[in-house]
Amino acid sequence: MILKNDDHSLKPCVRQRFAKQTKVFSLLLFLLGSISYAVEAADFEKMAVVETLQQTITGTITDTQGVPLPGANVVIKGTTTGAAADFDGNYSITANAGDVLVFTYTGYTSTERTVGADNVINVSLEEGLALDEVVVTGYTTETKRETTAAVSIVKAEELAAIPSGNVEQQLQGRVAGVTVLTNGQPGTTSQIRVRGFGAFGGNEPLYVVDGVPVGSTDFLNPDDIATTTVLKDAAAASIYGARAANGVVVYTTKQGARSKKTEVFVNVSSGLTDPNVAGSPEMLNPQDMAEYTHIAYRNNAAATGTTPQYTHPQYGDQPTPRLPDYLHANGANGVVGTVDLAAIQAAYEADPENVFLIRPNLEGTNWYKEITRPAPLTRVTLGIDGGTERGRFYFGFSAQDQDGIVLSQSFTRYAARFNSEWDIAPWLAVGENFQVTYRSVLGLFGGDGGLGVADDESEVLSAYRMPTIIPVFDEFGSYASTRAAGFNNPRNPVRRLVRNAGDDRSYNIGGNGNIYLLLKPIDGLTIRSSLGGAYGNSHFVNYNFRYLGDSEPEASNSFSEGSSYFLSWTFTNTVQYEKLFGKHKIKAFGGVEALNTGAGRFVNGNGINPFSTDLDFQNLNVVQSPNVNSGQFKGVNFYSLFGKVDYNWDEKYYLTGVIRRDGSSRFGGNNRFGTFPAVSGAWRVIAEPFMQNQDIISDLKIRGGWGEMGNSNNVDPNNQFSLFASNRGNTFYPIDGQNSGANEGFAQSRIGNPDAKWETSTTTNIGFDLGMFNDKLEIILDWWEKDTEDLLFQVPLAGVTGNFASAPAVNIASMRNAGVDFQIVNRGNITEDLSYTVTLNNSFLTNEITFLADGIEFFDGGSYRGIRPIRNAVGQSLSTFFGYKVAGYFNSQAEVDSSPAQDGAGIGRFRYEDVNGDGVITPDDRTFLGSAVPDYTGGATINLRYKNLEFETYWYASLGNEIWNQSKWFTDFFGTFEGSAKGVRAKQSWTPELGNNAAAPIWESASNLSTSGAENSWYVEDGSFLRLQRLAFIYSFDQDMIEKWGLTKFKLGVSANNIWTITDYSGLDPVVSGPDTNFGIDVGNFPVTPSYLISLEIGL
């Protein structure tokens, strides 16, 4: 629907805003103009000075063993003037006497030398001391030594060989305090949570790429990334104020370096993902299925005191079932003996869509095997970087092509990135980061970009609903399915994947990045102005084809097509001043930022039964009942001011204060602005005199911080307005009595809350960084607590007030998260040639809803075939399972009679616990049954290096989380879609002999509270697991050998991923994601399965 009324009260504002945006851009131009004027003058003056004062310094940068460090940096302290070492570690830089040169190399301790009389300065850098590692916080950088906050850095090389489509998946287990739930679909989004769950939704962290906040990082090529920094507590993140409550993940992409020879690298990873057919749940074979169908008939009869009736259309009417010769022969079902093949052939030729001849597959079709395949994956990245004295650049081109293990799933991404920075004058640089990306994800299951696959009835579930006796194809080569009677309503998943999904197309293409100016007008002062943005365009085409062979056939050919675009922008201006007064060092930083999260439009349409199903023919003009939708979105505007002051005395005592004030168009005028302060401090104990005469502790810093951060992700921008809208399904009505088409009507669509404001998280963090035995052992420990107040919660409105309008989100609820993150690194040499590094990342988390609203103690999650597994309740964590507690089975009629009254009670059915002890089983006896939130997640990396050979294993563990195995509803009860495929647990279904040891209730048709009709603890399984995620060998060829080949680097790696999982969970995969208030439910989860990769890193 479009705005119909020109005198809309808010319209004039739109024009003004446009005018104002123009104003902002003209100002930017003015700024540029004035700078370029200043440049000319400055260049001239500077040259005059330079002639007499500067000298050229050369030297070699090596490690402590004398091995050159190509690409190591040397910078004149307090300036941007710098150079990089060449392949032999040689550098050359012009500097003034008295200048301090700072030598740095990633992963090595930096060192400083003052320029004196000597023109040659050779340095050797020590490995491993992380203190001088640069922490990129998005707006600024600081060293690890300086930081007072909880920050984790992941180096590019740690992530290089993990075969993921999206970079955020690589964080799993690598960062203490970050949990990642993902699935095996290429191109899927994942649930990334930094330190728990702050709100009832919108808990994804803020992603910042090269200083520009982005909505998603799915465009990023892992090989382009230089560093990943996770800002966890308020001290680190609150500079992002209102968007920081869920943590901030800051990516920087590769940049090249000044005065560096141009280098070319090529990374190739190629391999295969295995669908792990052997690990798929086992289904009853055709004989067993027939047998258990008749067992169910006998159990039905016993339960009702009648004689067993064998009524299945395929298995015969005798107590011993038989398998037919034809499941279906042109209308006849369960045919034993011969059929008139000629007549059926003729019928088929006359009406090929509607005539089927299906023979049983007596060996049994493994439908999981049929819908999956070994899926190849290849990623190639070409990178070129380098620089001159006055600039640096990086160019990266990458292509990733990855198939999903499920037929017709694929992921393709082509990306080209160009980053550069050039000095216009010694005090002025301009730079840009720009990427253009083509991305196509096909056949993804589940909402939220694949995140919702776990609780989706996807084709993975179809594979467990389709009886094994049905073959993939019938005798005519048509897809076989449930036109054969007696198998209920599953649909042939191979057909759906190949025929319906195989021709679909979907992609998006877009660019994003920023341009910036960097000014250093006087010593210590840096001004940065950045204009960033993203533009994207997407298109999709879906074809579905009529198929009449299912019991519930798809009767129409259908076609849909659509497009959309968006544009977002961010304009950031910051000023930083740094000065040392004796032992007092002060760094002041301030900025202003305006942004729009993305505005655009979409249009799509669909229709049925085009004249021809030829792919080249179909479009929206040739379909019947075309139906067109379109809409627009304007994004959210933010306007922010922020500042930060860092002070330290003698690099011993550190104090940092941060404040940010944000305004957002998500909120009404009453509460639009929020202010978010944070303070933190650190004491570098190691710098104290009393620490100097010992050699056990090599580093010790104690940190503490407190601060507030905001969140507004979980509220609709229209929350502030009371609105009316039309909706084709719910407010349209054929008021003239017509049979075709309906008239537009309206209804209240939203009840506004103009007073809504930011959710505020208050974080306290206390931690220490400890290095021992010359940093052979490092421990970083943080204890944290995050209390979120004013949580936006849509308090459920009483039905009597009308429930079509969205209830307003009001700031009422609260939640508490607390935990401990710690990282332990142990490194050393076993022999001279054999070194090792062991890294453990550990996160402990507790999450609790502390308040919802007056009189509201809970809200429930979604419903799955009448089962409602989740209750989010005060005093519990998010996504806590709720239902009846199974005490056992009714093992005898006496037990039925003597137990508390329970609807549907019967022998072999679930016997529930009378939790409230009132002698009758009612909904009040439902109780909490465990939570999807793990108590502990962690990762362990063990790295061994022997000469040129590196061995790495990486383990990931999740403990203390439960999974609701809803797929058992389909496979473990006979009566749920009776006739469809069932699992082998049928064989351990209740019998008097098995009693309470049975794995499922008695095999029967009934469906009620005591069988498949209620949520209960039988579905809840321990979801803890330990997984070997990576086992890799990497061989680096000898330097002198590859030089002969004209290369600078040549590494060959092989890895096996996800090859071993230890878990008690009976489903396909224990990693079960979903939306925060409704996750951990496995209906047909998409598994993470083993993959095997070969990777090459070649440097030219």
Next chain:
Amino acid sequence: MYNFFISLKQKLTMKTMSRVKKLTLCVMALLVVSISCSDEFLEIAPTGSLADAQVGTKDGIEGLLIGTYAALNGVFGNRFEGPNHWITGSILGGDANKGTDAGDYSSINPVQRFEHDATQGDLNNLWRGRFEGVSRANAVLAALANATDVTPADVARLAGEARMLRGHFYFDLKKHFNSIPVFDETIAPTDIVAIPNTPDVWPQIEADFQFAFDNLPAVNGAGRVNKWAAGAYLAKAYLYQGKFAQAKTMFDDVIANGVTSDGQAYALLDDYAQIYNAENDNHAESVMDVESANNTGSTQNANAFDDLNYPYNTGPDGPGNCCGFFQPSIELGNSFRTDASGLPLLDGSYNDPANAVANNFQHVVVDGNDEGTFVEDAGNLDPRIDHSMGRMGIPYLDWIEHPGSAWIRSFPYAGPYSPKKYIYYRSQENSFTDGSSWTRGYAIMNYTIIRFADVLLMAAEAEVEAGTLDQARTYVNMVRARAANSAHWVREYDDSGFAANYNISEYPPAQFADQASAREAVRFERKLELSGEGHRFFDLVRWGVASDVINSYLQFEGQFLVTKFGGASFTAGKNEFQPIPQPQIDIQGPDILTQNPGY
């Protein structure tokens, strides 16, 4: 030389300073401008929606009224919200059972067995859907109160329609939940939640219908409610309360003077089957309809609430795709048995084995799949049976002869019959259905909330209670006479004759000689004439016979459909009404919403 350097340095410093100043000024200016703009910058108008002022105009109010009509067939997409109450009216009344198999839509299982509790989620959606209707009607009325550009005539019409619809929504809530909160458009939402539920809501309902009757025109456009629909509904409200005299007066007026909203005098159609044909929508028998249409961009404007209610696994030989729900009961089939003189077996002996209608259940379930030996029933039958239920061997509209178990999803669970009313014809595929979704089963015939035969039979009840038994007989016989028109009986496809041995006649005066037997005949006629149309359960409850009738039904049907009904029973004093949904009690508090007895 030195001086030169000094002066250069000074110059440089000055230049630097001026440059810095300039830059600082720029940055400052940028900050200041940005700040002054920020309030406007942070206001973004919503897209694709309207504000109060826009819907407050006459056109806007017309739109709100259309939105209110749109709530007639539900708002939340739940099938319990369907206006035909196929579950809470027909299944609970014994016209049909859930059909399909045990596991499919299993939340209906405890409902049809009268074992459900207040947490049953579908009933919560029914509650919410109907109160949303009330809320939309109130929005129309509230907007009218403030409108300045609406003529008094339009105010009367718009308010009349809104109040008629509100009365309907309240009536639906009343008959399901008995005790409900009632309020009009003058009550603010904050006060609405404090209104307790009470059974004493008839005055509000009567007032709404009375207002609509007084203010609506007789001819108001085919898709809208009119004066006479309001009159009929008002009379129905009287009847539900036992105000027979008032009901009779009103029914007399409606029967004598009533016209459909497009001006046709109320009349019975010649052909019973044509009541349910989309090509015949808004016919002379439609007193109050829910309009249904295709090509609207949403199947919710077609009969989405009935999308499951088709035979199963028919392929292209039958309608719909899915899902084998709403299977007529064996008991209902037997009820169509007539005696040699063409009258129903009012003594209940139709269920006796000697009288029961032959069906293929025995052949499939008991005798081991020997469906081939099934012989069609040869006894006397009311011809409406084959307009009302799909039976093996009988032409299924213009599709094929019902093939028996091949079209039934789970024979032992749900019995031998398929639904047949409100089913579209083969010739209507994609022209009188909406084919744009996963199933073909989005038919577009209007569901008739009140049809003229219903009015006649309700009027007959009022006449019986008033003692004017002959008039009651006249009404009942009007209905039977139409059914007796052999021109419209179901015939074999080869035109070899009628599909079964139909025998129906009008009641002789003897049946209406005393009030009790007249009452018996009138009530049974409602069962036959209106089967599967959502009335039965509510009729049984208001007649005070629900417990007896339903328990004997459950016992009878449970002999066959053992898994479905074995051990089920109706609890008198409890199951007459649905529980107040627990989520609503949780939200409003047990001090505001009192749970119904027994739950």
